Amino acid sequence: MDKEITIYDIASETGVSPTTVSRALNNHPAVKDKTKKKIFDAVDKLGYRSNIFASNLRSKFTNNIGVIVPRLNSSFQSAVLAGMEKIANEAGFNLIISQSFESEEKEKANAKSMYNSRVDGLLVSLASNTKEIAHFKPFIKKGTPVIFFDRIAEDSNMTGVIIDNSRAAYNSTQHLIEQGCKNIVHALGNPNINIYADRLKGYKYALMDNGLAFKNNNIIFSDLNEASGEEIAHKILSIKPLPDGLFVSNDICAASCVNHLKKAGIRIPEDIAIVGFNNDTVSRLIEPNLTTTNYPGFEMGEVAMKNLINRLKDRSDDVLQNTNTITLKADLIIRDSSLKTKKLTGHKRNLKDDKK
Amino acid sequence: MDKEITIYDIASETGVSPTTVSRALNNHPAVKDKTKKKIFDAVDKLGYRSNIFASNLRSKFTNNIGVIVPRLNSSFQSAVLAGMEKIANEAGFNLIISQSFESEEKEKANAKSMYNSRVDGLLVSLASNTKEIAHFKPFIKKGTPVIFFDRIAEDSNMTGVIIDNSRAAYNSTQHLIEQGCKNIVHALGNPNINIYADRLKGYKYALMDNGLAFKNNNIIFSDLNEASGEEIAHKILSIKPLPDGLFVSNDICAASCVNHLKKAGIRIPEDIAIVGFNNDTVSRLIEPNLTTTNYPGFEMGEVAMKNLINRLKDRSDDVLQNTNTITLKADLIIRDSSLKTKKLTGHKRNLKDDKK
DNA sequence: TTAAAAATTGAAATCGATTTCATATTTGGT
DNA sequence: ACCAAATATGAAATCGATTTCAATTTTTAA
Structure with a gap:
């Protein structure tokens, strides 16, 4: 185990004081270039590495x-x-x-x-x-x-860095409404968390602005993971009449839900239009591709x-x-899972879709 | 900005030396319980927090x-x-x-x-x-x-912590062979990396042990991401006759490949049986579910x-x-994407499948 | 009761870089 | 060539905990 090389070693090697060595290493302006060079040469030669703990102890920065x-x-x-x-x-x-x-x-x-x-x-x-x-x-x-x-x-x-969750949810819901949905279910996570609370607001505002009634029955709280996708699907299937739109606040959960609904014979988007959230990889890989909000992590x-x-x-x-x-910014990416009215053309699709 | 409380403050508060304070804080045996208690009370009272930099500087541990x-x-x-x-x-x-x-x-x-x-x-x-x-x-x-x-x-x-990549690939390939595949393509990443090199070995060994010829044409190098799934699909489609098995060393890439092959009218697993790697979420969400190796990250x-x-x-x-x-251990999880012979029963499927 | 052993405690040096304050050296203007 | 201003450098204190070595107190055994 080698002995630690310190600025004192550099100092005696170069014939200057530790003070000057310290200054040179910190690129302090008050050190002559010639001295600096001498010091840095010695640093290289001896393989000096700063001891950040000594530094932190004195300077308070870590x-x-x-x-x-x-x-x-x-x-x-x-x-x-x-x-x-x-x-x-x-x-x-x-x-x-x-x-x-x-x-x-x-x-x-x-x-x-x-x-x-x-x-x-x-x-x-x-x-x-x-x-x-x-x-x-x-x-x-x-x-x-x-x-x-x-x-x-x-x-x-x-200070906080966020996306406009309320607006994103508003846009998702508005999009479903534009597709003709009148009975839209929203699946969200713990409403104690701002992102889900805000999205719920956005969902409500969009319903309101379009003259649609908000129904408590259309709100599903869940963990939004793969397993809860199945639970949500079951709940959806138990609602009469069957909802025609579903906004799930997470892609993985939405994808899982899509699969279970399909298994039950529901057609997507014809019977239920579905929108997810996050633009997770899975949203681009399941059938049909998931309409979602791009979340720029x-x-x-x-x-x-x-x-x-x-x-x-x-x-x-x-x-x-x-x-x-x-x-x-967090934009809505429209894909097939929500398009009841007209299929996207290949061209339009590429425009909106193709960014990682 | 409060002044920092040090062991010297604790020392003068309790009337012992800094040495004893240091020892008490480090739970050194040679400090009387009574003294310890006195010190810890003062620590709580003054809100002392150890300065890890002073500590590290002396003790060398971070x-x-x-x-x-x-x-x-x-x-x-x-x-x-x-x-x-x-x-x-x-x-x-x-x-x-x-x-x-x-x-x-x-x-x-x-x-x-x-x-x-x-x-x-x-x-x-x-x-x-x-x-x-x-x-x-x-x-x-x-x-x-x-x-x-x-x-x-x-x-x-x-020292290294790994899975047995060669064996996992061997099992994947063997499984495809057991499903009747005779012309199996393997898509892998940079063979400079041990995991892909080893899997390639496992693939070769399995072919060998089953009397199948190894063909350079059946090896596809790629980045194994979503985009490369499409490239791989194209390459596959250009191989005549069409391969009947595909082993992709990554689920996301395999899933993307599955989608593009399906788009081209290929049936999975009937035309090509496909096996991925990683047991990524997507492997359980795409249609058909992907046979894969569980990688316990x-x-x-x-x-x-x-x-x-x-x-x-x-x-x-x-x-x-x-x-x-x-x-x-990294076990093969058999799902529908590779099952040419018989579909899994619901029961068997749950046995093998249902762990996150 | 007393010497020896064991258990506690403390003074001071140390870890290695930074910083303050003082001093030495250059530079520039006249 | 000379003095003030600007530049460079250094000595010594400091950051806060740990550790060595010595000293003191307590306990144990005879």
């Missing part, structure tokens, strides 16, 4: 950014993380990632751990049962920026991380400091 | 474990990461995650960054174009354990992390130190 997500193994969340990692890595930050498994307790524990790890900033997508966000107060108090994404704390005035990750890093870089930038909510 | 993956947004990789995070979190370790984007250069940069971050251990799934693994030597030299998973460096004698993450942490805990445990390769 170059670590914490991320807390409900689950790592979700295609949406992993896209977000991929976007975040890309930006963070380019800016020289490390990503420390932990998952809450949808539990407020675990989220609190993770926050505490992140706090102890002295992360420079924190990005959070809330657990479904998180009711209050006091566990992030210590960060704020200490001046560590916290940014929420996707699942945000609405009542707080902390990778981009959301990039935006949230860029915003965070900007704050860290320029703590005085009031414009960014005051940004409260960043809303990303 | 409680951080680095993970380098080719891409974060892959359903397999995110399942692995979820498993890793779970175990690491339970053991009090943080996860620092970065992605190589399949580039050896980026992988090297990430390794360097992990090295500078002084991670206690490193978990790596190699980039597709990584030809040599010298960039992990510094870790070994320093005594930091490095464990590979899924995509390992075969020639090195470093979450479990692989757990196993790799457990192994790493065991090494960290007991550096003298020779049994674990010498473990070279850990192989996980």
Whole structure:
């Protein structure tokens, strides 16, 4: 096990002081180019690597950014993380990632751990049962920026990066109505989470604006996973008369539901037009292809991380400091699962459809 | 911004020395219970939090474990990461995650960054174009354990966690042969990566053992993504006579391929029996359901992390130190896409099929 | 009761980089 | 060529916990 090379070694090798070495390494302007070169040569020669702990201890910055997500193994969340990692890595930050498994307790524990790890900033997508966000107060108090994404704390005035869930749901519902649907079921997740609450609103508004009545019976709460697709299908089949439209707030669940409805002899979209959410891979692979809302996860990750890093870089930038909510575009992608009136032509389809 | 509470504050509050405080906090046996209690009371009262940088600087341990993956947004990789995070979190370790984007250069940069971050251990799934693994030597030299998973460096004698890719491919091919296929195409990814190279071997062995000739024309190299499914379908259609079996080394790609073949009027499995790989969600949602190999990502993450942490805990445990390769079970799940002979009964199907 | 052994506690050095404040060296203008 | 301003460099304190080695207190055994 080699002995650690320190700036003192570099200093004695080059005949300057540790102070100057430190400055040179941090690219401080007050070091002559000639001295710098000498120092960097010695750095290469001796194979010096900065000890970030000594550095952090003194400077208080860790170059670590914490991320807390409900689950790592979700295609949406992993896209977000991929976007975040890309930006963070380019800016020289490390990503420390932990998952809450949808539990407020675990989220609190993770926050505490992140706090102890002295992360420079924190990005959070809330657990479904998180009711209050006091566990992030210590960060704020200490001046560590916290940014929420996707699942945000609405009542707080902390920054959040989201899509306009209400509008997206409105557009989905409106589209179904335009296809002639008059009896539209909406399947959503835990309405404690802003994204589902907002989508429910959008669904209601669209019904209202089109003079359609909202019926409690047409709302199905579920976990929105593969298994719940079957449950939803069963519930749909038990509704008389059979609904003619279905808006499921998740593609995988919608796809599973499509399959089970098909198995029961229901034709899609002729009997029921179906719209999903997320533009998950599966939406482009099942038969019929699923109309859905494109949820730009990778981009959301990039935006949230860029915003965070900007704050860290320029703590005085009031414009960014005051940004409260960043809303990303999330467009409806129309495919066959909802097209009762006319089939898309190959041409039109390509226009709307073909982006990964 | 509050002033940081240190062990010196605790010391003066309780009237003992910082040394004793440090020992109490680390649960050192040589501190009287009464003293401990006094100290912990003061800790609670003052809201003390350990400064891990001061601690790391002296003790050399960071409680951080680095993970380098080719891409974060892959359903397999995110399942692995979820498993890793779970175990690491339970053991009090943080996860620092970065992605190589399949580039050896980026992988090297990430390794360097992990090295500078002084991670206690490193978990790596190699980039597709990584030809040599010298960039992990510094870790070994320093005594930091490095464990590979899924995509390992075969020639090195470093520990790896994998599935038996050759056997899995053998079983897939054998299954197709048993269904009566005599002309089986295999679509795989970059054969520089062990998993595809091994599967290719398994495919060849199965042909051989059944007296079928191996034909170079029946091998298709591709990126195995959604788009390449279409390319593969086109290539298949151009082969005369039409192959009667297809083994694609990835479910999403296989699913996309299924769709394009169906569009071309090919019946599955009657004309071509198809087998995928991974047991991705989509394999259970497309029509017909895809026969595939269950790839236990979450479990692989757990196993790799457990192994790493065991090494960290007991550096003298020779049994674990010498473990070279850990192989996980990966069973074939038979579904309709490959069943030419007889349809599965509902009963049999549930037996084999119903695990997430 | 007393010496030896065991159990507790503490003073001070240490980990390696950063930062403050002071000093030395250049540069530029006249 | 000379002095003020601008540039470069360095000495020493500092960040907060750990650790070594020594000292003190308590317990045990005879």
